[in-house]
Every structure is written in structure tokens, then in C-alpha cells.
Amino acid sequence: MTEANAISIQNLTKRFGHFTAVDHLSLEVPVGQVFGFLGANGSGKTTTIRMLTGSLTPSSGKAYVLGANVAKRVAEVRRRIGYMSQKFSLFEDMTVEENLRFYGGVYNLDPDEFAARREYILDMADLRGRESELTANLSVGWRQRLALGAATIHSPELLFLDEPTSGVDPLARRRFWDLLYELAKTGVTLFVTTHYMDEASHCNRLAFINSGRLVAEGTPNELRAQHNGATLEEIFTKLSTN
Amino acid sequence: MDQLAIASTDRPLVKHFRAVVAVAGISLEVSPGTVFGLVGPDGAGKSTLIRMLATVLAPDSGDALIFGNSLVRDTEEVSARMGYMPQRFSMYPDLTITENVNFFARLRGVKKAERKERSAKLLEQMGLTPFAKRFAARLSGGMKQKLMLASVLMHEPDLLLLDEPTTGVDPVSRREFWEVIARLRADGKTIVVATPYMDEAERCDQLAFIDAGRITRQGTPAEIKAMVEGTLLSVLTTDPHETATVLRDARIAGVSSGHIFGDEVRILAKDSALAGERVREALHQAGIPYELNAINMDMESAFAVLAETAPVQEAADA
Numbered sequence: 184m185t186e187a188n189a190i191s192i193q194n195l196t197k198r199f200g201h202f203t204a205v206d207h208l209s210l211e212v213p214v215g216q217v218f219g220f221l222g223a224n225g226s227g228k229t230t231t232i233r234m235l236t237g238s239l240t241p242s243s244g245k246a247y248v249l250g251a252n253v254a255k256r257v258a259e260v261r262r263r264i265g266y267m268s269q270k271f272s273l274f275e276d277m278t279v280e281e282n283l284r285f286y287g288g289v290y291n292l293d294p295d296e297f298a299a300r301r302e303y304i305l306d307m308a309d310l311r312g313r314e315s316e317l318t319a320n321l322s323v324g325w326r327q328r329l330a331l332g333a334a335t336i337h338s339p340e341l342l343f344l345d346e347p348t349s350g351v352d353p354l355a356r357r358r359f360w361d362l363l364y365e366l367a368k369t370g371v372t373l374f375v376t377t378h379y380m381d382e383a384s385h386c387n388r389l390a391f392i393n394s395g396r397l398v399a400e401g402t403p404n405e406l407r408a409q410h411n412g413a414t415l416e417e418i419f420t421k422l423s424t425n
Numbered sequence: 426m427d428q429l430a431i432a433s434t435d436r437p438l439v440k441h442f443r444a445v446v447a448v449a450g451i452s453l454e455v456s457p458g459t460v461f462g463l464v465g466p467d468g469a470g471k472s473t474l475i476r477m478l479a480t481v482l483a484p485d486s487g488d489a490l491i492f493g494n495s496l497v498r499d500t501e502e503v504s505a506r507m508g509y510m511p512q513r514f515s516m517y518p519d520l521t522i523t524e525n526v527n528f529f530a531r532l533r534g535v536k537k538a539e540r541k542e543r544s545a546k547l548l549e550q551m552g553l554t555p556f557a558k559r560f561a562a563r564l565s566g567g568m569k570q571k572l573m574l575a576s577v578l579m580h581e582p583d584l585l586l587l588d589e590p591t592t593g594v595d596p597v598s599r600r601e602f603w604e605v606i607a608r609l610r611a612d613g614k615t616i617v618v619a620t621p622y623m624d625e626a627e628r629c630d631q632l633a634f635i636d637a638g639r640i641t642r643q644g645t646p647a648e649i650k651a652m653v654e655g656t657l658l659s660v661l662t663t664d665p666h667e668t669a670t671v672l673r674d675a676r677i678a679g680v681s682s683g684h685i686f687g688d689e690v691r692i693l694a695k696d697s698a699l700a701g702e703r704v705r706e707a708l709h710q711a712g713i714p715y716e717l718n719a720i721n722m723d724m725e726s727a728f729a730v731l732a733e734t735a736p737v738q739e740a741a742d743a
Contacts, residue, residue, distance in 0.1 A: 322467050350592035
């Protein structure tokens with residue numbers, strides 16, 4: 184079944200006690216897009232992602248991911264999505280190979296599938312020849328590419344990236360985004376949060392949230408036009424402080 | 426002349442971790458009352474250098490003078506005038522802002538009466554006063570960083586060592602953090618700061634570009650940018666990815682570092698007139714509409730060029 188939207192959420196809300204982290208958020212992310220999800224620290228970005236990946240139950244509202252209602256079909260959703268965070272969920276005391284095998288096992292890949300994905304990822308991440316190196320000994324740039332490999336070992340249709348380039352140097356950041364575009368070209372939908380506005384301007388569409396509410400949405404050019412040619416940095420400041 | 430905040434000795438700082446050379450020999454001179462930025466690829470040795478200057482890591486060899494005191498021999502004196510903010514959040518999550526600030530001040534031997542006065546002043550400066558009773562675990566990224574900075578300032582150090590203090594912090598909080606740094610500088614403090622953000626690098630008085638455990642370039646931000654040879658050309662298009670691919674495939678002589686920057690592809694050309702001509706041909710053939718301009722060098726591009734051309738040592742790369 185083909186779906187026009189990789190993500191469709193309606194009035195999604197999450198309360199923690201008296202605090203509303205995500206407040207009636209409605210959003211649609213078309214298939215195949217690089218979608219930037221922006222907002223200040225504490226604005227509800229990570230909470231939203233955790234609801235979309237099924238690791239947090241919404242207080243109210245609906246979330247459809249790849250056409251499936253997350254609340255009802257969480258196992259199916261998890262099989263079809265990938266997730267990578269700023270914390271790179273890798274085992275530092277395991278080698279590159281062991282990390283890949285571990286994630287291959289998590290997603291139940293059969294040996295042929297795993298072998299093919301392993302080859303692909305070693306090339307993609309430029310990790311060939313480093314299979315038996317300890318993950319702790321890799322530079323941040325390599326660890327980040329390995330984390331991307333691990334997050335995509337099961338060929339997900341939709342990938343969530345929560346500040347994937349935080350603290351990564353400018354050159355490594357640029358190389359990482361080259362990889363993301365390669366991935367996007369193969370039809371994978373990317374849902375990315377970032378604090379770098381130059382990265383935001385590479386996205387097909389952007390959504391800004393503030394206090395868990397959607398405050399702006401559009402292509403980078405549309406947003407700039409709506410704000411009289413302001414830079415994304417200026418728009419971010421305006422939307423985050425109001 | 427004022428005494429240097431950090432002065433080099435004839436023995437540069439060196440630190441190995443087993444076979445890995447983290448800092449291969451660094452001498453540093455930092456004037457008091459300035460902001461000195463450390464930039465460079467991940468794993469270049471910035472954190473190791475800062476940790477040695479902070480006296481939390483002993484160098485294998487070498488020394489430096491901090492306000493005239495030897496880093497190696499006069500560790501206590503150095504430590505008393507220095508505040509170190511590590512990369513990771515290192516406050517107690519189950520203590521409030523006030524409790525954290527007071528705890529670290531007590532460790533530093535700040536008297537009770539002074540603790541009260543200083544914490545009130547610092548929390549006010551950082552805009553943290555309304556949240557004084559909030560647990561550290563419940564603070565946003567930007568507030569956590571300001572709490573760490575406030576704690577580090579409680580014993581009134583003259584030299585601040587900040588290791589990527591704004592990593593993962595949103596643009597608005599980042600700007601606020603740098604406003605605090607500017608105020609500290611105006612108060613006469615010396616600040617050494619490592620950063621992966623090039624807009625922050627632009628705000629430093631001096632920059633050292635570190636690669637493979639050595640300082641490969643040093644100067645003001647303007648001087649660093651001037652070290653990159655050639656002209657930066659901006660190709661503004663509707664499809665920057667396709668444009669970058671076309672330009673890469675065209676293999677234009679004397680052109681390097683093609684990268685996407687928002688809606689632009691920026692390329693560095695040795696001969697801008699010649700390269701401009703070839704860029705026009707390539708994009709015309711591909712049928713891509715564009716706008717071509719020569720622009721001023723930016724720090725982001727300068728970093729990429731310097732990181733790509735700096736001498737790379739295998740061992741320190743990991």
C-alpha cells in the first residue's frame with residue numbers, strides 16, 4: 184500500500200502532570216521528504232519523536248506513521264522506522280562489526296539480508312577495514328556514520344534523527360549531510376531535528392514548534408518570504424521567544 | 426605590559442593515550458581579558474589540551490605558565506585562579522540550581538557570606554533567578570549550561586576554560602550564553618573556549634586551529650580566513666544538490682571544496698574568472714538556472730578548507 188504521508192498527526196498532546204510538553208500538534212510529512220523539525224531546547228521536539236516511535240503514549244490525539252496508527256500497530260511501525268539520536272546508541276566496548284551484528288539481530292535480519300546490508304553500510308560509512316576496531320576508538324565523525332548504519336540496517340522507510348550532528352565538527356557535519364541526501368534519494372523519508380540553521384535550510388520542509396505548539400510551517404523559502412526575507416536564524420529567534 | 430593569562434615555556438605540552446598522540450606539542454600564549462577560541466576537527470586534541478590547562482590531566486611532558494605559575498609545579502595556585510567547564514553536564518540532577526552552585530563553591534572554599542552574595546549576583550546575570558529552586562535534572566539545555574558557568578564562576582576565577590559549552594544548545598540560548606561571555610570579557614576575565622560552531626569562532630579575539638594534536642594556524646578570525654587561498658564563489662540555485670553533483674562531475678581545474686550552504690553551492694576557486702566561466706558552461710549544459718557571485722570568505726568554508734589541507738597524522742586521527 185502506498186501512502187502519501189509518511190507521518191500524519193492530529194491534535195497530538197502529551198502532558199506530564201500539569202506540564203503540557205506537546206499541545207494539540209497537527210502535522211503531515213509527505214513520503215520521501217527531508218523534514219526539519221525545529222524549536223528551542225525544551226519545546227517538545229523529543230517528546231513528539233518519542234510518541235511517533237511508540238516509546239511514549241500520547242495523552243490525546245492521533246499519530247499515523249507510514250499509514251499505521253502508532254497506538255495500535257506499534258510493532259509494525261517499529262519494524263519500518265529507524266531512529267538515531269545525538270547520543271548514538273552504540274556499544275562503545277564492542278567493535279564496529281559487533282555493533283552491526285547486534286542491530287542486525289535486534290531487527291531479526293536473516294544471514295543473507297544481514298550480509299548485504301553490512302556490505303552496503305561499510306561502504307556508505309567509509310568503515311571498510313575498520314570492522315574489528317573498538318567503537319570507543321573511532322572519532323566522532325566515524326561513530327556518527329556507524330550509528331547511522333546501525334539505525335538503517337533494516338532498511339527503514341522513515342528515519343528519525345534527533346540532533347544527529349550535535350557537537351560534530353563542520354567538515355564531519357557536511358559529510359554526514361551528504362550521506363543523508365544519498366539516503367533521501369533512495370526514497371527514505373527523514374524527520375530531523377537540528378539546532379544548525381544551515382542544516383535546516385537543506386530540508387524540503389520545516390516545522391517550528393514553541394511550547395509544544397506548531398507556530399510555523401513551510402519550505403525554507405516560504406518561511407523566509409513570510410518573514411520579509413529574514414534568515415532562518417532570525418525566524419527561529421522570533422518564533423522561539425514569542 | 427600585563428602578565429599573560431597563559432604563557433608558553435620552552436617545553437610544549439604533550440599527552441599520549443597509549444599509542445594515540447592526543448596533544449603532540451602545543452605552546453599557547455593568551456592575553457588577559459581576551460576570548461581565545463580553539464577550533465579543529467573532532468579528535469584533534471582540543472579537549473585534552475583544555476583538560477591539561479585545567480590541571481585535571483597531567484601532561485606527559487611540557488609545561489605552561491598560568492598567570493606566571495607553572496601548570497605542573499604550582500597546580501594549587503593555578504587551580505585557584507581558574508574555572509573549568511567540562512563538555513558533559515556535571516551538576517547533580519537531584520539538587521536545585523542554588524544547591525548545586527553552593528555545593529561547588531564550598532568545594533572551592535568560598536565562605537558562606539560570599540556564597541550567598543555571589544550566587545545571587547551570578548544567577549541574576551544568567552537569568553536563572555526565577556528557577557533557583559528547580560532541580561538541575563529539569564532544566565533545558567541552555568539553562569544547564571548557564572548553571573555550569575555560574576558554578577564555575579563562584580570562586581571568581583580570572584581564567585575560564587570552556588569545553589564546547591554550547592553543544593546541543595538552541596540558537597537563542599547560544600546567543601544568550603555568548604552575551605554572558607562578552608560581559609565576562611568586559612569584566613577582565615580571560616576565556617579559552619573550544620567550539621564546533623563557526624559563528625562562535627567569529628566572536629573570538631584569537632583563534633587557534635588545532636589538527637592532529639598541534640596548532641596548525643593561529644590568528645584573529647579575519648587572519649585565519651585570509652589564510653585560505655583563492656576566491657569563494659556562490660552559486661545560488663533552486664536545486665543545490667543537483668548543482669553540486671554537476672559541478673563535482675565537471676571536475677573544474679583549480680576548484681575545490683564544493684559544498685551546499687542552504688540554497689547555495691559554495692566553491693573555492695584559485696582563479697575566479699576562469700572557474701566562473703567553466704561553472705557557467707557546466708550549469709548551462711545541464712540546464713540549471715543559477716546566479717553566480719564572488720563572496721567574502723566565511724569561517725565555515727575556511728574551516729573546511731583548513732581541515733582538508735592541514736597535515737593529517739594517522740595516529741591522532743582516531
